[in-house]
Amino acid sequence: MTVLPAMPIAQPLDALPPPGAPRPFVTPVPHVETLDNGLRVVVASRRTLPLVTIQLLVRSGAETDPPALAGLADMTAGLLTMGTTTRSATQIADAAEALGGELGSGAGWDRSQVSLTVTRPYAAAALALVADVVLHPRFAPRELARARRQAQDHLAVTLGDPGSLARLAVDRAAFGTSAFGHPAGGTPGSLARMTRRDVVAQHQTWYRPDNATLILTGDLDAAGARALAVAAFGAWVRPAAPLPAARTDDTRQVAPASVVIALPDAGQAGIALAAPAIARDATDFYPGVIANAILGGGYSSRLNQELRIRRGLTYGVGSSLDARRGGGVWRIAAQTKNASAAEFVQVTLDEVARMSTSAPSAAELDARKLAVIGAVSRRYETTASLAGVIAGFEATGIAPAEMTRTIAALEAVTADDVLAFARTHWDPAALAIVVAGDAAVADPLRERHPGLRVIAAGDLDLDRADLTRVRPAARPSSR
Amino acid sequence: MRRLALLILVSCMTATTAAPAVSPPAPAAAAAAVAVPPLAFRERTLANGLRVVSVQDHSSPTVSVQVWYDVGGKDDPVGRSGFAHLFEHLMFKSTKHLANEQFDRLTEDVGGTNNASTREDVTNYFAVVPSNHLERLLWAEAERMSNLDVNDANFQSERAVVQEEYRQHVLADPYGRFFESLAPRSYTTHPYRHGVIGNIAQLDAASLADVRAFHATYYRPDNALVIVAGDFDQAELDRWVDRSFGAIARPAAPIPRVDVREPARTRDATYRETGPNVPLPAVALTWLGPPARSADAAALHVAATLLASGDSSRLYRSLVYRQEIAQHVGFSIDPTTDAGLIVAYAIGANGATPATLAAALDAEIVKLATRPIPAAELAKVKLQLVTQALEERETPIGKGMAIGEAVVYHGDPAFANRDLDELQAVSPADVQSALRRYVIDAKRVTVEYTQEKKRRAAPRPTREETATPRPAARAAPGPTRGKP
Numbered sequence: 001m002t003v004l005p006a007m008p009i010a011q012p013l014d015a016l017p018p019p020g021a022p023r024p025f026v027t028p029v030p031h032v033e034t035l036d037n038g039l040r041v042v043v044a045s046r047r048t049l050p051l052v053t054i055q056l057l058v059r060s061g062a063e064t065d066p067p068a069l070a071g072l073a074d075m076t077a078g079l080l081t082m083g084t085t086t087r088s089a090t091q092i093a094d095a096a097e098a099l100g101g102e103l104g105s106g107a108g109w110d111r112s113q114v115s116l117t118v119t120r121p122y123a124a125a126a127l128a129l130v131a132d133v134v135l136h137p138r139f140a141p142r143e144l145a146r147a148r149r150q151a152q153d154h155l156a157v158t159l160g161d162p163g164s165l166a167r168l169a170v171d172r173a174a175f176g177t178s179a180f181g182h183p184a185g186g187t188p189g190s191l192a193r194m195t196r197r198d199v200v201a202q203h204q205t206w207y208r209p210d211n212a213t214l215i216l217t218g219d220l221d222a223a224g225a226r227a228l229a230v231a232a233f234g235a236w237v238r239p240a241a242p243l244p245a246a247r248t249d250d251t252r253q254v255a256p257a258s259v260v261i262a263l264p265d266a267g268q269a270g271i272a273l274a275a276p277a278i279a280r281d282a283t284d285f286y287p288g289v290i291a292n293a294i295l296g297g298g299y300s301s302r303l304n305q306e307l308r309i310r311r312g313l314t315y316g317v318g319s320s321l322d323a324r325r326g327g328g329v330w331r332i333a334a335q336t337k338n339a340s341a342a343e344f345v346q347v348t349l350d351e352v353a354r355m356s357t358s359a360p361s362a363a364e365l366d367a368r369k370l371a372v373i374g375a376v377s378r379r380y381e382t383t384a385s386l387a388g389v390i391a392g393f394e395a396t397g398i399a400p401a402e403m404t405r406t407i408a409a410l411e412a413v414t415a416d417d418v419l420a421f422a423r424t425h426w427d428p429a430a431l432a433i434v435v436a437g438d439a440a441v442a443d444p445l446r447e448r449h450p451g452l453r454v455i456a457a458g459d460l461d462l463d464r465a466d467l468t469r470v471r472p473a474a475r476p477s478s479r
Numbered sequence: 480m481r482r483l484a485l486l487i488l489v490s491c492m493t494a495t496t497a498a499p500a501v502s503p504p505a506p507a508a509a510a511a512a513v514a515v516p517p518l519a520f521r522e523r524t525l526a527n528g529l530r531v532v533s534v535q536d537h538s539s540p541t542v543s544v545q546v547w548y549d550v551g552g553k554d555d556p557v558g559r560s561g562f563a564h565l566f567e568h569l570m571f572k573s574t575k576h577l578a579n580e581q582f583d584r585l586t587e588d589v590g591g592t593n594n595a596s597t598r599e600d601v602t603n604y605f606a607v608v609p610s611n612h613l614e615r616l617l618w619a620e621a622e623r624m625s626n627l628d629v630n631d632a633n634f635q636s637e638r639a640v641v642q643e644e645y646r647q648h649v650l651a652d653p654y655g656r657f658f659e660s661l662a663p664r665s666y667t668t669h670p671y672r673h674g675v676i677g678n679i680a681q682l683d684a685a686s687l688a689d690v691r692a693f694h695a696t697y698y699r700p701d702n703a704l705v706i707v708a709g710d711f712d713q714a715e716l717d718r719w720v721d722r723s724f725g726a727i728a729r730p731a732a733p734i735p736r737v738d739v740r741e742p743a744r745t746r747d748a749t750y751r752e753t754g755p756n757v758p759l760p761a762v763a764l765t766w767l768g769p770p771a772r773s774a775d776a777a778a779l780h781v782a783a784t785l786l787a788s789g790d791s792s793r794l795y796r797s798l799v800y801r802q803e804i805a806q807h808v809g810f811s812i813d814p815t816t817d818a819g820l821i822v823a824y825a826i827g828a829n830g831a832t833p834a835t836l837a838a839a840l841d842a843e844i845v846k847l848a849t850r851p852i853p854a855a856e857l858a859k860v861k862l863q864l865v866t867q868a869l870e871e872r873e874t875p876i877g878k879g880m881a882i883g884e885a886v887v888y889h890g891d892p893a894f895a896n897r898d899l900d901e902l903q904a905v906s907p908a909d910v911q912s913a914l915r916r917y918v919i920d921a922k923r924v925t926v927e928y929t930q931e932k933k934r935r936a937a938p939r940p941t942r943e944e945t946a947t948p949r950p951a952a953r954a955a956p957g958p959t960r961g962k963p
Contacts, residue, residue, distance in 0.1 A: 014576055017618055017719075019589070020611035023710070040946035048538040049869050052511055090800070093790035098859045100513075101864035102789050119513040119866055146803065153759060153806045153828050160653040255633035265755030265931075267650025268643075300583045309580060312639030315647050335647045374590025374609065381539055382873040411484035 025377040027407065029398040030390055031222040035230065037238045038210030042390050042400050043225040044217045046383055050120040052218040053383040054127055056134050057391050058112040060206040060212065062184035063324070064316050067177065069194055070463065071151065073107035076139075076202040078147055080105050080114055083138040092133060099126050105133070108184055109324050111395035112206070117384050120219045124228055129231040134207060134246035139199050148191050155188055158224035159457065162263055162270035163335045164434040168468055169261060169460070170272035171329065176465035180276075180329055187462035207395045209236045211243050213394040216388020218383035235263075254465060255433035258449040261467075262439035262456045269437030270333075271340035273348065275430040277321055277328030280396035285323060286409045287417035288425070292321040293368040294360050294418060295351065295426075296332055298375075300367065303332065309348070313340050325396050338437045342444035345433060352431070355422035373410050375433075513865050517896040518878055523712065527729040528701025531720055532882050532892045534708045536875060541591070542709035543875035544616045545605040546624070547883045549704075550697035552599045552675035553737050553817075559685050561677015564597035565641050566693050570604065571595075572633040577619060577625035577631060585612065599671050600816045601887045607876050614719045615695040617707075624703065627694050634687050645676050654826065656754040657761050657928040664750045665765040665820055665924050669741035672939050706882050709875030721777045730886035741767060741818045744922035753931035759806055761928040762833040763824040764840055766921045771814035771888035777901040778913035779812050779821070785847060785910070786810040786823070791859070793843050794823070804831035804839060814888045821917060833927035848914035852907040863925035864902050 028044045035041060061073045081096075081103050096103035099122040105114040114134055118126045158164040168183055175181035186194075214233060216225040222393040256275065278288055296303040296319025303317045317334035332352075336344045360368070379385040393400045435441050439454065446452045453466075461469040520534040555562045573579045586593040591608030608616055649655040659674060666672035705724065707716055744767060769775050786794050787810035798805035805825040812821050823844065825836040871877040885894035 016576075017614045019615060020613075021540070022611050025540060049516070049873060051866075051869050051873070090791070090796065093796075094859075097789045097791040097863060098855070100859075100862035117866070117870065119862075119869065121513060146800075149803070149829070150799075150806065157653055157806070157826075158756035161757050162651050163647065172668055194721065263756065267652075267655070267755075268646045270651070300587055308640055310636065312636040313643065314730055315640060315644040335651060336643060365920075367584070370590040371587045374587075374592070377539075377590070378541070378592075378607070378874070379539075382870070384870070 011395050018268065025407070027404050028380055028386065029404055031225075032400055033226065035209070035234060037234070037236055038208075039229070039233050039236060040213040041226060041229045041392065042213055042215050042394065043220070043222045044390060045219075045221055046217060046221050046380070046386060049205070050219050051117060051383045052120055052123040052126070052216065052220055053115065053117040053387040054130050055115040055215040055387045055391055056130050057115055057213045058134075058207050059110065059211050059397075061107040061111045061395070062109050063179055063326075064202070064206060065182060065184075066198075067182075068190060068463070069198055070182035070190040071184065072190075072198055073112055073184055073206075075144075075147060075151065075191075075194055075198045077105045077107040077112040077114070078135040079143055079199060080137045080140055081428055082108070082143040082147065083140050084132050084136040085138055086136070087392055089143060092129070095129055096126070099129070101126060103129070103133070107291070109180075109263075109322070109375060111391065113391065115384075115387065117212060117218075123220065124127060124231070127228050127232040131236075133390055134212075135202060135233075136214050139196055139203070141196055144194070144196055144199060148194065151186055151191050152188060155191070158399070159460070160263075162176045162266040162268055163189075163333070164270070165261060165263065165457070166270035166272040166434045167331075169259070169436070169462065170274040170331065170432060170434040172335075172462060172465060173257040173259050173434050174276070174329070178254070179323070180327065181465070183462055189461070189463045205244060207431055208221055208243065209233065209238050213391075215387045215390045215394070217386040217390070249388040256434040257466075257475040258445070258452045259435070259450060259467060260439070260442040260445065260454045261434065261436040261457055261460060262442070262454055263436050264339065264439075266437040268477055269333045269338045269344075269435050269441050270335050271341060271344055271348075272434045273332040273345075273431040275330050275432065277330035277425075278323055278425060280323040280325060280326050280398060282323065284417070284421050284424070287421040288321050289372060289414050290365070290369055290410065290413045291355065291418045291421045291426075292319055292330075293372045294364065295319050295355055295367070298371050300371070302354070306347055307334065307336075307344060311343075313337075313344055313347075317348070317392050323343050323396070332431075338441050341437055341441040342447070345435065345445060346448060349428040349431070352426055352428045355426055356419070362415070365413075365415050365418065373401050373407050376406055376410070434452060500728050505592045513862075513869075514673060515865060515868055515872070515899055518872070518882065518892075520882060520892050520895075523717075524891055525700065525721070525725055527727055528699075529633075529703055529705060529724050529727070530886070531705045531707070531724075532886065533706070533711070533713065533716055533908075534631060534877060534878055534882060535711060535713065535721060536708065537710050538811070539875075540610050540710050540955050541607050542610040542613050542707060542711050543605060543607045543874055543879040544587045544613065544620060545603055545708075545876075545879045545883055546620050547601055547603040547704040547706065547887060548697060549601060549702045549887070550599055551601045552673065554697065554735070555670065555673060555677070556693070558681060559677075559689060560673040560681040561641070561645070561675070561960060562681075562689060562693065563602060563717075564675050564677065565638060565682060565685060566690060567595050567602050567604075567636065568641055569629045570623055570627065572627075572629045572637065574622050574628050576622055582606075582623075584621060585615055597675055599824060601883075603883060605879065607709070607874075613711055614723075614881050615715070617705075617719050617723040621727060622698065622704070624698055624724070625727045627698070629687065629690055631687055638682055638685065642679055642682055645679060645682070646697040649676065653754065653756050653758065654761060654928070657763070657926070659751060659797035660926055660928070661748070661763055661765060661820070661822060662751045663754075664748075664926050665767070666741055669739050669817060670737055670822075671741070671815065671817065691820040696732075696735065697729070699730050699734070700727045702734050704883065704886050706851055706879040708879035708882065736939070739818070741765070744924075747925070749925040749927065752926055752928045754928065755852055755931055757928065757930040758834050759827045760831070760836075760930075761824065761826040762836045762840070763822055763923045763926045763928075764837060765926070766821040766918050767825075768812050768821040770817055770819060772816075772890065775913045775917070776812075776814075778905050778909040779917065780900060781857070781860060781905045782847065782910045782914055783810045783812050784863060785852070785856065786843065788860065788863055793847060794825070794840065798825055798836070798839050799828075802839060803829050804835055808840070814884065816888060833925075833929065837925055837927075837935045838954060844914065844918060848911050852910060857905075861903050865899060868899055
């Protein structure tokens, strides 16, 4: 064998060297068991560094928000860490951070969760703390008042940013008052209406061991994890009453609206489009993932190629397929200068239409599949993201064993599958459109969208299907 | 309360530790109890001056390739604020042997990812790929170091993208103008005062000739650091590095260096900034800090962690939780090779004014600098720092970043392995003396930020092109190439 000298070659190489032989990823195999009280425990070992991520997942979230109380699930989850029957909010923060970690809690669609990542020696103490906040929250009125005001302030900032504003409003424009229409973080009106009684009821109804999963990832094995789980959550009592049925409300959209939210002095136009999508258990879920990657996932998607790379209209555009239990939401979002908003919307709709007419080439399909597979694989590299992968399965009712099948399922998607998915599910006319920006964006948009409505930002009402505040009727003049 | 869904500017914390139900090792023993495995790196320098640091990790079949160039926003040509960052975007365009965006073909399209960021002092390009693609990526990095060939159409379209990045981060974000104003208000002389993202007008002034000159001046082997972290064979790597980079010539011309020094401040100053759609007022207090390699840097890092890391941190506990006068608080000392900036900031709540916020920030900082710091609180932040370091080092890209920052800011990759030891050795007296020297006894700049007055009388000119193009940018890791 020849040993190459470690010295420069006279001429630079002028062609790319070929890749070496592939070294496949080894997908972690999650271990699943159910404790006597019904709590599911899912463990995935990753023993490269002394870290453990703990995530307690309640498999119900924003979809359980009552119609007038958008954000109730998120408020309830957020308040868990703000006091228990034996610890104040400050004592909880002190305890979590003395373990080196940061205790987080919140709710999204299909899930409410508490999570904490610590080094291995502190795993048992961290788990005991997570159990305390999940099982024994105090929901003190003072903490509700504080959290309400903080959420309202956060919303106020969101409403001043055209990109955030468009993304916040687009679900209403797509779904009206049906189940997926409300903001999971609440609205100014719903936050004001929320009472302690609502929060306590939310907790009592959904936080129960037979509706929860404890996820443990990192530097532990299944036996060690089980012992930790039993010690922390073994005494959690399963109620005698059956778990209420998951919400089965109509998640179809109303007639998709086209809306401009006129935000004075907006530094850019925020653009968001949304439509109903498949549920996580749909048979064409994996074709949907690849179709979404081709349309708007990652840097080299068709949307980003056309809108950023070719036209220079945006810093980045993306689409997402949020497949939930019982339905889903498909979204496209970006920001562009006000003057480009109409062009941006039209090019986006044209690219969506092209998904149904132009099948991906073999090169495009292979590239986007590998990009997705790589992104999936990298999520196994940290204990926190690995826990997130497992939470995604558990929340949507898919067995975590699906992890070991995911890559093969993605590899199997064909160009015909992608085309069929787009033709079945992606009608540009089904997309609700929200543009938040300068009022002047409306006129050029109206040419292609005659039903366009313009709402002044000050008149926005996120609780209503038409997004418009009802002004008090003018008082009849009295004499 | 920390909501998972919120991506927060910052935040956080205090002590009085409640006893957890199961007692862990006492936090004081924490650092000792949890070992952070050292990064077993290998370093060498090629004949053309290229520095190469590699660190193996076979825990997954991926490898990170990073090239860090010793050039950043401070090196923007005069009248071209934002140029180094614009240039970073152009490095993804065509070269002699690569088509536009072929880097994405070599990374994203094979299951990897890539990005880049520009900071005040440094520009880094970082990718992660399945490890069988390592040689190709090294070749491609060498190619764009030596054979970049941007044409005018690419230049125009990418400049428009960067201008959208500016609009998104500075003009559309309600607090974009606020954070962008800190550098120009805080520095009088050093080019750090121009920030990194630039402004619309100076980006418009840039030309293709500027691009070629900038590449020739700074993108050369003796101004670059190649980092490879992850799954590779050392002998193969060395051979591939030699073949890819070895033949790139080292130019004879010297590399221009910023030798401007920011003078010490002679007085306190207060500036009032405004923006549209600002629902809550904000305030920032800034002081000139030491360079990252100063002996005081570790103590200031610990001080920042005490003040603002987590819900138990002092600023969060006081301003956000107890007094309820702030929505967000932060205390940061971003590393820089020259005089850095120490920034304390708060975004208000409940009608608090910038003056109220400033007084409350000041009171907490003075308290930390002058009253005893409980041992348990110091132990807490040291364990937080260990935990954060471990989390960063779970991935090849994170390991590479730790090496890159050690080299750029400390001149030595071994600093990545000394860093935590230095932090663990910081005493309460160290924290207090550093705070006294750089904050309490130093001159302060105050930036107050509020909603601008409505000017409805006369029609305004198109806002984005004329809105006081303020030299810009200090985003946490600096503007990036940006991914959707």
